[in-house]
Amino acid sequence: MSSALAEAYEQAGWLAQGYIQGQRDLLLYQLETRFTDSVSPAVRRRVAEAAPDALDAWGVRVLDAPSLDAVFAG
Numbered sequence: 345m346s347s348a349l350a351e352a353y354e355q356a357g358w359l360a361q362g363y364i365q366g367q368r369d370l371l372l373y374q375l376e377t378r379f380t381d382s383v384s385p386a387v388r389r390r391v392a393e394a395a396p397d398a399l400d401a402w403g404v405r406v407l408d409a410p411s412l413d414a415v416f417a418g
Contacts, residue, residue: 378409
């Protein structure tokens with residue numbers, strides 16, 4: 345593999361990681377705004393370790409979930 349191609353793959357990985365971190369940051373912001381004092385260190389850890397598809401699902405659920413637990417249910 346050429347060094348230019350290897351560098352392009354590396355940059356793509358960084359971009360993907362940055363995108364996922366942005367999803368995590370936005371979800372935490374939404375949770376903190378909606379549920380104020382309910383966002384525990386355990387919830388933060390769960391978001392930090394979540395796969396992108398889980399972040400997507402939770403990001404939709406947070407919009408109308410009646411509780412923090414409801415965001416993570418299902």
